[in-house]
Amino acid sequence: MRLIEAIRSALSAIMANALRSLLTMLGIVIGVAAVIAMVAIGSGARNLVDQQIRSLGANLAIVTPGNVTQGGARLGAGAASSLTDEDAQAIRREIDGVVAAAPFVQGGAQVVAGGSNWGTRIYGIDLDWFAAREWDVATGRTFDPEEVRRGEIVILLGQTVARNLFGEDDPIDQIVRVRNVPFRVIGVMASKGQSAFGQDQDDVIFVPLDAGRRRVIGRNYAKDGSVGSIFVKFANESDIEPGIESMTELLRQRHRITGEQEDDFSIRNLTEIANTASASANTLSMLLAAVAAVSLLVGGIGIMNIMLVSVTERTREIGLRLAVGARPRDIRSQFLIEATTLSTIGGALGIALGAGAAYLVAQLAGWPSLVSTNAIFMAVGFSALVGIFFGFYPAQRAAKLDPIEALRRE
Numbered sequence: 001m002r003l004i005e006a007i008r009s010a011l012s013a014i015m016a017n018a019l020r021s022l023l024t025m026l027g028i029v030i031g032v033a034a035v036i037a038m039v040a041i042g043s044g045a046r047n048l049v050d051q052q053i054r055s056l057g058a059n060l061a062i063v064t065p066g067n068v069t070q071g072g073a074r075l076g077a078g079a080a081s082s083l084t085d086e087d088a089q090a091i092r093r094e095i096d097g098v099v100a101a102a103p104f105v106q107g108g109a110q111v112v113a114g115g116s117n118w119g120t121r122i123y124g125i126d127l128d129w130f131a132a133r134e135w136d137v138a139t140g141r142t143f144d145p146e147e148v149r150r151g152e153i154v155i156l157l158g159q160t161v162a163r164n165l166f167g168e169d170d171p172i173d174q175i176v177r178v179r180n181v182p183f184r185v186i187g188v189m190a191s192k193g194q195s196a197f198g199q200d201q202d203d204v205i206f207v208p209l210d211a212g213r214r215r216v217i218g219r220n221y222a223k224d225g226s227v228g229s230i231f232v233k234f235a236n237e238s239d240i241e242p243g244i245e246s247m248t249e250l251l252r253q254r255h256r257i258t259g260e261q262e263d264d265f266s267i268r269n270l271t272e273i274a275n276t277a278s279a280s281a282n283t284l285s286m287l288l289a290a291v292a293a294v295s296l297l298v299g300g301i302g303i304m305n306i307m308l309v310s311v312t313e314r315t316r317e318i319g320l321r322l323a324v325g326a327r328p329r330d331i332r333s334q335f336l337i338e339a340t341t342l343s344t345i346g347g348a349l350g351i352a353l354g355a356g357a358a359y360l361v362a363q364l365a366g367w368p369s370l371v372s373t374n375a376i377f378m379a380v381g382f383s384a385l386v387g388i389f390f391g392f393y394p395a396q397r398a399a400k401l402d403p404i405e406a407l408r409r410e
Helices: 002-016 018-054 085-094 128-133 145-150 159-166 209-217 237-254 270-313 315-323 328-365 373-399 403-408
Strands: 060-065 067-070 073-077 098-113 116-125 137-140 154-157 175-178 181-189 204-208 229-234 265-269
Touching (some): 018 270, 060 237, 060 270, 085 098, 085 229, 098 159, 128 229, 145 209, 159 181, 159 204, 181 204, 237 265, 265 270, 315 328, 315 403
Antiparallel strands (some): 060 265, 067 073, 098 116, 137 181
């Protein structure tokens, strides 16, 4: 009951000088709003980066051709096709923790259907691709094993390609021509959206690996079963690092690389890249929140200033309370509760303002935002602590007043 009475008294004191109290809270309101808005925008950006990178697939590593030296000339990474189907099969068969090893080739092509055409990327893939990239078919079906084995001229369309070639019409069983080769559409892929590099992942078409190598991308791949790269998916993230070491040893053996010879392939851990990007976005978010938190300190100084003024104005009231039996700790508690109430109300107003600002930025600029419960609790808690910290000195000063001297004060 004493606490409720103290809060009621604090609210009365705040309402007695409503305009002054509002101006005092303004620093807290702006500080909390800035923290909420910055954390929300930063969290939204971090989630967007995560989604874009994870859209490649979870627990992925990618094997790509490395540097090749011919006649003493270093041709650079990817200059020669040093990877083959057999490499992918060996990785799938011999490396622990591997769920899928998906060899593929890629290139660009103009796709024609009826009177429409569209320039896009084309991938020649095998069945492991869908597991490695965690990419499903929205309508129709995927390739069957026989179509992949025989290199049938069937095709899967990305959402963007399907929309530009067929509009609202159903593309299933329609014929599209890729470099004058007629492919039958058997499915349309589910939407993947934008990649972390700003590329439309749905602007793509897929054909069986051999069909891609022999018919549309180039015979330099087809002559010896070469592939452009291999996506390797692991069951768990903990399997990736030891798996990469084992893959390196395996491919060196298969490619007859000995001693100090340079690898003719490279392996990148895409999960590590995703974690690094997420950590960078998180650091930026925390930096923005820290900068915004400076406003809370400014607001706290404003609270201390107004509470000192309040102590001076209410000196006779404090003296009277002490004279009729109030203890110094009661006076201290009263002013502390008043300062905390002031900052907490400001914090609540700041949360509403910050959430509104984050939503407005998201709508106007197309920038993602995510107001988290943790950020709200952090902002309210911090604003309350600001009230306690900056209100303690004025409260202590009020508690130490001499009752007789206080009553004499005009």
